[in-house]
Amino acid sequence: MEDNYMKTNATMMNLILLVFFIGIIYFMMIRPQRKRDKEAKEMRDGLTRGDEIITIGGFIGKVVAINSDTVVINLNAGKGSTNVELLKTAIGSVKTPNTAARQEKKEAAEETKERDVKTSTTKKVTPKKLTPKKDESENKDAE
Incomplete structure (x- = not known):
């Protein structure tokens, strides 16, 4: 039983180390390269x-x-x-x-x-008042 627990613990540690190393690679290599590429694109566009x-x-x-x-x-x-x-x-x-x-x-x-x-002026839109239709009001009065 204790041996099974040790294997699970070792597997979890290996998984945590893998995620840790992937994070380090991202922040040390990929992120700075993207920043340099963005700066070069801005320079060329300008x-x-x-x-x-x-x-x-x-x-x-x-x-x-x-x-x-x-x-x-x-x-x-x-x-x-x-x-x-x-x-x-x-x-x-x-x-x-x-x-x-x-x-x-x-x-x-x-x-x-x-x-x-200046040219894109916004119009104020006011909602219309809801009033019953004339036909409905006449029917209610007749009853």
Whole structure:
């Protein structure tokens, strides 16, 4: 009887240790990686024309155009300049942000938000008073 209790106790300890190690792995590896991915996505979504970027391949260029999934950058290579289209995921970091363009983008977003708030006026809806129908009231009077 005591031997059966020992086996159950050991099984429970093994299960608790397994859950503990999975928790440690989550907080040490998975959660920080998700945070880095979120920051990188915000950086790529916040790109504006004129930002100087560094690609994950090491190229340095200036953003010329931004599409939904791609970015066109200008590389000043030697005597001339070349425009190259890259995926947004190939951007490693923003070297020098175009602060003027970012400020304009932020102000435009605030203006549209304010305009949306002003145009979306809410109507007050008052419930109609419940009164008996005329036919029902006449029938009650006749009786």
